[in-house]
Amino acid sequence: MHSDELPELDLYMDQVVTYLWDQIGGLTRRPGEDKILTKTMINNYTKAGLLNPPDKKKYNNDHLVSLIYIYMFKNFLSISDVKAVLDPVREACFTEEEREGKAPKKGEEEKKAPLEFTKVYDVIRGSLSRGKKELEKNISEEIDSAAETFEDADTSLRPMLQQFAAVCRISADIYMKKLFLERLIDASSDSDSTTDN
DSSP: OOGGGSOSSOBOHHHHHHHHHHHHGGGSSSTTTSOOOOHHHHHHHHHTTSSOOOBTTBBOHHHHHHHHHHHHHHTTSOHHHHHHHHHHHHHHHSOHHHHHTOOOOTTSOOOOOSSOHHHHHHHHHHHHHHHHHHHHHHHHHHHHHHTTSOTTSOTTTHHHHHHHHHHHHHHHHHHHHHHHHHHHHHHHHHHHHHHHO
16 A cells, blocks of 8 residues: 555544554455454554654554554564664654654754655555565465475375475575574664764
């Protein structure tokens, strides 16, 4: 979904939960059954500094985009890693007051952050859309390759073994990508701490 398709009006928490369920509920293992987001989760993300506090209990499109990122990342990253990934982007897209849910200080003109969060989202979304077909092709190749294994196995066991081989091949790919992500996050955190000293 492009940022132009996000709601024109700010939403209350119940509306946020419903809206995101409608938008990304189909991306779960069991659409219609799996929980995507709850009020408690939203409150916890705000307390953890992953999500800007709402303005008068209303959530805008930046909140929705943040929740989409959090939902995507939390499936394979720890909350502290999600925070490490989002913090630099949030710092570039939101003023300190916005990140803390505070009104601008009196006498100061309203500060603007250098980047628009929804524009960053649109660029990322576009690149992910282009990569989706390649990813589907790679997974299909892994499944086809696994189907060529265990050809000498008993015919009653071969389908189970080939399915197991496919799960192992795809899992190894996921594991290596997750490990790479964690190392990338650690390297970024290490470089941030050396520039702070």
